[in-house]
Amino acid sequence: MTLDVERIKKDFAILDRRVHGHRLVFLDSAASSQRPQAVTDAMTTYYETTHANVHRGVYTLAEEATARYEGARARIARWVGAGASHEILFAKNVTESLNLVAQSWGRANLRAGDVVLLTEMEHHANLVPWLMLKDQLGIELRYLGVTDDGLLDLSDLEEKVDGVKLVGVTAVSNVLGTINPVRRIADAAHAAGAVVLVDGTQLTPHMATHVHSLGADLYGFTGHKMLGPTGVGVLWGREEILEAMPPFLGGGDMIRDVRLDGFTPNELPWKFEAGTPPIAEVIGLEAAVDYLEGLGLEAVREHERSLTRYALRTLTQRYGDEITIHGPPDADLRSGVMSFLFRDIHPHDLSQVLDQRAVCVRAGHHCAKPLMRRMGVSATARASWYVYNDEGDIDALADALADAADLFS
C-alpha cells in the first residue's frame, strides 16, 4: 500500500517545468495543490461536449450537464460519508462555505451574548466570519488555546464548551500540520448542546473523510487543495440543520417562487446555490475524487506520514539547532505540513533564496495571525507535501537551505 510517486508525477505536467534551470520542487500544496491531467481533461471534455446551464433547459445538453453536476454531487456526498447528496452544497471556496454557516446558521440561531467556541489555531476563514457576527450581533467568542507543542489545549475543554451554541474547529492546522482530536471535541460540544462546525480544508485532501465519524454537524472543504480546480468549495451539513437554515445568497436557482412582495426558497441543496454554480469545477472536483480514490486515501496518508518522518529527521540531523520546526514532534500527529524557522533568516528571504533552486515554499502568516502571535513569531516558512512529492524533494529543500545560510551568514 505505497504510492508509486514516479508514476504519479507523470500525471502532473506542471512538474516537468523548470524554474531558474532547476526541476520544479513544489512544496506548497497546503496553499493550493497541483492537479492531474484527469482533472483538466474532465473539465475540458465537459466544456467541449456537454456544457449548458444546469437546472434550466429541457434540451439534451442541459439535461446532460445537470446530470453530470448532480452526479458529481452524489459522488462527493458518498465520498465524505454524507447521508444524502442534498446534504452537499457547493460554494466558490471553503471560505464562502464557512461564511454561509456564520451568516445563515449564525444569524438564525445566535443572539447577543450567545457564545461561539473556536480555537486559536483557526485559519482566518473560520475566524473572521465569526468576528463579523460578533460585530453584527454582539455574540461572544471563546477560544481553545494551543500548547507549546502545537496541540490544542483541551485541559479546560468541558469548562469552555459549557453554554456554547456552536463549536468551530479546524481538523488539521494549516500552519502546524497538527491533526486535531475532532471527535473528542465534538462529543464534548454535543454533550453541551452545541452544533459542531469542522473546517476540513487540510484534512479531506490527505486522509479519508467520514463526517459522521468525526462528529461533525457541518463540514467544509475546498477543491483546489485536493487536486481539484479552484473556484469550488464544499459544505456538508446534517439535513435537519440545513433545512432549518435560511438562504445565504439570493438569486436564481435558489428559489421555488418569487413574487413582487416576497419569495419562497428552493429545497435543499439548491436553496443555498444562488446563480449559475461552478459546473465545470464541480465536475473537475469529481475527477479529483476519482483520482484520489484510485490512489487510496490510506496510502496517501501513509505516504505523507512517511515523508513527514523523513523531513523531520533529515532537517534536524543536518541543521540541528539552526532550524526550528513548529508543531508536534511526532509525525503521527501531523499532516504533511511543516512550518519552520531557519537561523534568523526571515521566511520571505528564505523563500526567495529557495526559489532560485525552484523550491516552492510559502512564507508569511498563512492566514492564521492569532496562531502566529501565540507562537511568538510574525511569519514562518512552510513546506507541505502531497502525493507527487518524494524524498528527493525534501533533499532539495535541505540543500537549498544551505544556499540561504551562505547568503545571509
Add this chain to the structure above:
Amino acid sequence: MPGLEDLYREIILDHYRNPRNRGELPAPPAHRVEGFNPLCGDEVVLYLDVEDGRVADVKIGGQGCSISQSSASMMSAAVKGRTVEEVRALIRAFKAMMSIHEQRLDGDGAGEEGLEEEEAGAGGPELKLGDLEALRGVVKFPVRIKCATLSWNTLAQALDECAAAG
C-alpha cells in the same frame, strides 16, 4: 531571469545586519505610526520628531524581512535632518523608483499627488537617492516591492499626521 544578486546587494545586507536608527522616541512629542504588510505580517513602527519643519529625529521599530528592514534603515538615514518638503520629495522619488508595476494601482500614501509631481520628484537634481539606489533591483521581484515601500508609506502617513496636528 533576474538573479538574487540584483536583490540582495551588499549594502542592503549591511543595513539589514546593522540597522540604523533602530529604537523608539518618546511619543508625544514624536509621532508614532505603525505600518503593516497584511500579506506577510511585516510591521514597522516609525517614530518621527519634526521640529521647525525639519526631521529632527527618526527611529524605527518592528520586524520584517531583509528588504523591508534595510529599506527602513536606509530611509531613516536619508531623511534625518531634512526638511519636510525634502522628505516628501524623497518619498516621491523612492516610490517612483519602486512603482514600475503598480504605479497607479497602489492607492496608498502618495495617492493624492499628481503624476507630474512624481516624475518631477524623480528627476529633481537635489534628490540623490544615494544608497537607496541599491534597492532598485527590487522592482525585478514584484512581490517584494511592498516590502521595500512599507516604511516609506508609513513615513508619508506620519508626515500627514504631523501636518494635520499642526
